[in-house]
Amino acid sequence: MPGKKVVALTGAGISAESGIPTFRDAGGLWEGYDVTEVASPEGWSKNPEMVLDFYNQRRKKALEVLPNPGHKFLVDLEEYFDMVVVTQNVDDLHEKAGSTKVIHLHGNLFQSRSTLDPNLIYEIQGWELNIGDKCEKGSQLRPNIVWFGEMVPSMDLAIQETLSADIFIVVGTSLVVYPAASLLEYVGDSVPKFIIDPDLPEIPNKPNLNLINKKGSVGMKLVYEKLVSHYQ
Numbered sequence: 512m513p514g515k516k517v518v519a520l521t522g523a524g525i526s527a528e529s530g531i532p533t534f535r536d537a538g539g540l541w542e543g544y545d546v547t548e549v550a551s552p553e554g555w556s557k558n559p560e561m562v563l564d565f566y567n568q569r570r571k572k573a574l575e576v577l578p579n580p581g582h583k584f585l586v587d588l589e590e591y592f593d594m595v596v597v598t599q600n601v602d603d604l605h606e607k608a609g610s611t612k613v614i615h616l617h618g619n620l621f622q623s624r625s626t627l628d629p630n631l632i633y634e635i636q637g638w639e640l641n642i643g644d645k646c647e648k649g650s651q652l653r654p655n656i657v658w659f660g661e662m663v664p665s666m667d668l669a670i671q672e673t674l675s676a677d678i679f680i681v682v683g684t685s686l687v688v689y690p691a692a693s694l695l696e697y698v699g700d701s702v703p704k705f706i707i708d709p710d711l712p713e714i715p716n717k718p719n720l721n722l723i724n725k726k727g728s729v730g731m732k733l734v735y736e737k738l739v740s741h742y743q
């Protein structure tokens with residue numbers, strides 16, 4: 512196992528260059544949809560058809576696209592570092608690129624889960640999940656996505672990984688959604704931190720901060736070169 516541990520927190524921005532829209536940028540998903548209607552337990556109970564359709568469309572899109580260099584540089588770092596990706600993304604582009612350790616904070620687009628028993632999780636074949644698709648206990652299946660107002664089951668694991676990071680990278684997230692955005696608070700002061708975003712978000716003032724005002728594919732190349740040449 513390569514030496515130092517690198518933890519990367521990623522958001523929708525790392526998938527933007529693959530053709531998946533972000534949420535809050537111009538033309539982003541939340542411009543076309545009311546977030547409470549399609550990404551909350553209340554929206555689900557009010558109109559499950561609309562929620563299923565929203566995620567079916569996103570799943571269809573995710574099946575059409577490929578990882579971009581931003582994803583690939585994270586894979587390439589595995590040759591030199593113990594690499595852990597903590598993603599807010601529900602697409603599978605990190606895995607498609609070849610990342611071996613990926614923690615999905617907000618769920619997985621290609622999984623459904625029972626509305627009766629959250630431990631019953633199933634892989635979705637293709638892109639459709641419909642009304643009438645039931646779990647083994649007979650309850651309607653819902654997307655295995657963490658909606659607003661719901662717990663983030665893998666947050667403790669993400670915190671543990673972040674606490675033991677020797678290097679921390681943030682790529683393509685507006686850092687406005689909690690608890691994911693709070694991960695930066697767990698990064699040690701002496702730990703080098705690299706923040707990559709063409710429109711840098713509000714960042715709490717922390718030591719050893721490297722702000723990279725670039726797209727993911729460009730910024731990750733810079734960070735890859737820096738880490739491989741300086742931090743092994």
Ligand code: APR
Pocket residue numbers: 521522523524525527528533534535536539599600617682683684685686687688707708709710711712725726727728
């Ligand atoms: N490369 C890198 N970053 C980019 C790129 C790019 N090519 N294009 C846009 N960005 C940046 C934007 O500047 C913005 O800061 O990506 C960020 C995307 O922010 P959001 O759309 O808010 O997405 P994210 O931070 O992942 O959202 C967090 O909110 O809606 C919920 O559950 C959903 O996981 C999501 C969470």
